[in-house]
Amino acid sequence: MTVQARYRAATKSDLQRIKSFLGENGLPELGVDEWVDNFVIAEDQNGSLLGVAGLELYEKSGLLRSVAVAQRFRGQGYGRILIESVTGTAKARGVKRLYLLTDDAGAYFERLGFQVVDRKDVDEAVKVSVEFTEVCETAAVMRRVIS
Numbered sequence: 001m002t003v004q005a006r007y008r009a010a011t012k013s014d015l016q017r018i019k020s021f022l023g024e025n026g027l028p029e030l031g032v033d034e035w036v037d038n039f040v041i042a043e044d045q046n047g048s049l050l051g052v053a054g055l056e057l058y059e060k061s062g063l064l065r066s067v068a069v070a071q072r073f074r075g076q077g078y079g080r081i082l083i084e085s086v087t088g089t090a091k092a093r094g095v096k097r098l099y100l101l102t103d104d105a106g107a108y109f110e111r112l113g114f115q116v117v118d119r120k121d122v123d124e125a126v127k128v129s130v131e132f133t134e135v136c137e138t139a140a141v142m143r144r145v146i147s
């Protein structure tokens with residue numbers, strides 16, 4: 001299904017539906033409360049969520065998280081646009097290295113410029129994220145250097 005998506009920064013009033021959306025798409029909601037202001041959302045013409053992507057900030061490191069597109073809208077570039085939007089925000093905020101954790105979407109993120117890195121090579125600042133410490137302890141870590 002193709003629609004003219006509207007992209008915008010999330011606000012606290014979007015929190016509950018972002019959490020529900022992440023749950024529906026198999027992603028954890030832990031930590032979203034703290035970072036919701038750094039989320040970008042895509043809505044369809046009725047204002048329903050069709051995609052989200054979030055950013056946690058740790059000095060010069062960022063963590064791209066909660067990238068999800070509703071099943072029926074997948075494969076049409078919405079995910080890529082959400083990720084580029086978050087990457088632009090990260091860059092504007094002085095982030096030099098953008099990380100993410102993923103169980104099974106590594107090939108997707110490789111196409112967007114991310115590379116797998118060893119956990120020991122991850123910036124210490126970003127390791128405090130609950131995504132690292134509590135949620136995705138076994139997930140692959142990927143990094144994209146932002147210039």
Ligand SMILES: CC(C)(COP(=O)(O)OP(=O)(O)OC[C@H]1O[C@@H](n2cnc3c(N)ncnc32)[C@H](O)[C@@H]1OP(=O)(O)O)[C@@H](O)C(=O)NCCC(=O)NCCS
Binds near residue numbers: 066069073
């Ligand atoms: C990963 C996800 C966000 C991609 O969103 P999307 O809007 O469908 O992605 P895009 O339209 O930008 O890109 C689609 C392309 O990526 C590929 N792709 C999608 N998910 C993929 C995955 N998990 N692994 C490898 N490739 C994938 C599609 O096959 C398609 O390829 P094509 O262009 O050759 O046809 C979406 O599939 C999703 O919400 N998945 C569930 C949640 C998730 O795993 N999130 C990532 C972990 S944080």
